[in-house]
Amino acid sequence: MRTKNRSVIYYTVSVCCILLLAWISLFTGVKDIRVVDLLGDEDKLIVFLISRIPRTLALILIGAGLSISGFIMQQLSQNRFVSPTTSGALESAKMGILFALVFSPEASLMVRMLFALVFTFLSSLLFIWFVEQVKDKNTVFIPLVGIMFGSILASISTFFAYKNNIVQNTQEWLLGDFSSVMQGQYEAIYIILPIVLISYLYAERFTIAGMGKSFATNLGLSYHTVVNIGLVAVSLVVSASVVTVGAIPFVGLIVPNVVRMLIGDNLRRALPLTAFLGAVLLLGCDIIGRLLVFPYEIPIGMTVGVVGGIAFFLLILKKSK
Amino acid sequence: MEFKKENKLIFQGLVKEYGKKRVIDKLDGSVVNNRITSLIGPNGAGKSTLLSILSRLLKQDGGEVSFMDKSLHVYKSNELAQKLSILKQSNQTDVKLTVKDLVAFGRFPYSKGRMTETDWQKVQEAIAFSDLEDLTDAYIDELSGGQRQRAFISMIIAQDTEYILLDEPLNNLDMKHSVHVMKTLRRLVDELGKTVVIVIHEINFAAQYSDYIIAMKDGKIRYNDEVNHIIRPEILREIFGIEFDIIEKNNKKICNYFNL
Numbered sequence: 320m321r322t323k324n325r326s327v328i329y330y331t332v333s334v335c336c337i338l339l340l341a342w343i344s345l346f347t348g349v350k351d352i353r354v355v356d357l358l359g360d361e362d363k364l365i366v367f368l369i370s371r372i373p374r375t376l377a378l379i380l381i382g383a384g385l386s387i388s389g390f391i392m393q394q395l396s397q398n399r400f401v402s403p404t405t406s407g408a409l410e411s412a413k414m415g416i417l418f419a420l421v422f423s424p425e426a427s428l429m430v431r432m433l434f435a436l437v438f439t440f441l442s443s444l445l446f447i448w449f450v451e452q453v454k455d456k457n458t459v460f461i462p463l464v465g466i467m468f469g470s471i472l473a474s475i476s477t478f479f480a481y482k483n484n485i486v487q488n489t490q491e492w493l494l495g496d497f498s499s500v501m502q503g504q505y506e507a508i509y510i511i512l513p514i515v516l517i518s519y520l521y522a523e524r525f526t527i528a529g530m531g532k533s534f535a536t537n538l539g540l541s542y543h544t545v546v547n548i549g550l551v552a553v554s555l556v557v558s559a560s561v562v563t564v565g566a567i568p569f570v571g572l573i574v575p576n577v578v579r580m581l582i583g584d585n586l587r588r589a590l591p592l593t594a595f596l597g598a599v600l601l602l603g604c605d606i607i608g609r610l611l612v613f614p615y616e617i618p619i620g621m622t623v624g625v626v627g628g629i630a631f632f633l634l635i636l637k638k639s640k
Numbered sequence: 641m642e643f644k645k646e647n648k649l650i651f652q653g654l655v656k657e658y659g660k661k662r663v664i665d666k667l668d669g670s671v672v673n674n675r676i677t678s679l680i681g682p683n684g685a686g687k688s689t690l691l692s693i694l695s696r697l698l699k700q701d702g703g704e705v706s707f708m709d710k711s712l713h714v715y716k717s718n719e720l721a722q723k724l725s726i727l728k729q730s731n732q733t734d735v736k737l738t739v740k741d742l743v744a745f746g747r748f749p750y751s752k753g754r755m756t757e758t759d760w761q762k763v764q765e766a767i768a769f770s771d772l773e774d775l776t777d778a779y780i781d782e783l784s785g786g787q788r789q790r791a792f793i794s795m796i797i798a799q800d801t802e803y804i805l806l807d808e809p810l811n812n813l814d815m816k817h818s819v820h821v822m823k824t825l826r827r828l829v830d831e832l833g834k835t836v837v838i839v840i841h842e843i844n845f846a847a848q849y850s851d852y853i854i855a856m857k858d859g860k861i862r863y864n865d866e867v868n869h870i871i872r873p874e875i876l877r878e879i880f881g882i883e884f885d886i887i888e889k890n891n892k893k894i895c896n897y898f899n900l
Binding site: 397399520522523524526527529530531533534536537538539540541579583584585587 | 692695696697716717718719720721722725726727728732734735736737738741745746748749753779799
């Protein structure tokens with residue numbers, strides 16, 4: 320079987336990349352840490368434990384989580400250009416956090432995350448409802464509306480943020496950045512692990528739902544239940560990652576499309592590779608951001624934004640020719 | 641013959657309205673077991689609506705469907721999916737799934753995602769039944785329209801339901817694929833004892849391959865009878881509003897309406 324062999328190659332390569340990049344990520348930074356230091360130098364060991372390991376883990380988890388979220392959203396909306404970035408999900412998560420801060424400036428991480436979750440879920444519901452109303456699913460029209468929807472949400476957020484003296488402009492607020500990930504502040508993202516597991520269990524249902532409502536109903540599947548479960552999963556991942564590291568654009572858009580080109584749409588088969596490649600993308604972009612202006616850092620939201628923006632453009636070009 | 645007791649799919653007083661417009665109006669009738677029944681009629685006659693209600697994709701505004709001695713709406717989704725399948729004409733085609741993946745979905749009502757040895761065997765059989773062995777590992781978005789339609793039908797075959805409902809399965813297919821699809825449906829009925837209901841536009845396919853015809857017009861069933869009783873110039877003229885010339889050859893009727 321040719322396809323089997325190809326999958327094995329993709330998996331081997333992506334796992335090797337993750338290991339290599341994780342290694343680089345662990346040993347890149349202002350403080351020069353080498354493997355031997357971990358045994359003797361206590362200072363360096365502490366930096367390693369409370370900063371480097373959490374950062375690397377966060378990159379892997381969020382990369383995987385956002386990519387899987389994108390894949391699920393694309394299947395449920397039957398549109399390849401839909402992702403947390405192009406459906407207003409990131410903006411609604413930000414909006415949730417903002418409203419949490421408006422109600423109580425001292426809002427704990429948990430409260431902020433809860434607000435983000437509720438806002439993200441509601442806006443995804445609205446977005447999916449909108450997609451259902453549109454007859455032709457395979458158009459660039461849908462993500463464009465998603466982006467506009469996001470801009471409207473962002474403007475509303477900016478208005479309230481400005482009025483309440485929280486931030487001047489929500490556009491740059493909470494731009495994805497892993498530099499402040501530290502032990503004790505990033506643990507919310509572990510919620511991504513069970514979500515990935517649930518997504519794997521539900522993979523077949525998501526793919527079936529992605530074939531359309533009548534197709535799913537014919538197979539005895541409750542279409543709306545599956546859609547809701549998918550949106551809750553996506554909202555959890557997006558809100559957990561926005562609360563801990565900020566908004567990271569395009570990951571959920573690019574990775575699923577690349578994976579689909581490599582091994583197709585069957586989520587059960589594609590999900591692990593999606594998770595791996597998501598991790599590779601974020602690790603890579605974070606390392607670039609750390610090295611380009613060393614010893615300073617470029618936030619990952621920017622590096623991914625540049626890489627992802629170009630890739631998005633190429634995708635649309637490829638699609639419309 | 642409309643209310644034969646042994647028929648398992650019976651409907652009475654079916655009504656469906658979109659806003660003020662009544663698309664089907666108090667339909668009574670039944671589908672004969674182990675036969676192919678074609679739903680024919682002009683656009684907007686309510687054929688697809690009737691099919692959707694019979695398969696529970698659409699909820700009627702009035703009337704009752706009885707399926708295997710029970711009301712259709714008391715069935716659990718999964719139970720119904722093992723007894724009755726429906727294939728609509730608008731399927732997502734831009735999906736990178738292999739034919740095998742797609743056909744395997746047909747086993748979902750039984751396997752719930754955990755395919756057993758038996759399930760895979762059914763998948764193999766379904767693929768063989770529709771002559772798609774060569775395309776087992778091909779992606780459906782790379783197939784021709786006809787091959788893709790056969791792949792979807794193959795999924796329905798794997799679903800292995802007693803009742804199979806198809807909404808315009810010949811839509812956009814060339815003649816060769818249309819004949820292939822109809823022959824497959826015929827074999828499903830003759831060899832496996834299924835009951836097939838199809839919405840079909842080309843009257844000659846209905847005349848050649850089906851056993852019964854339900855002829856609809858303006859949301860009402862005008863005729864529900866054996867093929868030979870329906871394929872008559874005066875009846876077809878009444879349904880479609882154009883002239884028909886019926887040519888009989890080897891006991892099969894061919895309708896010429898192309899240029900009369």
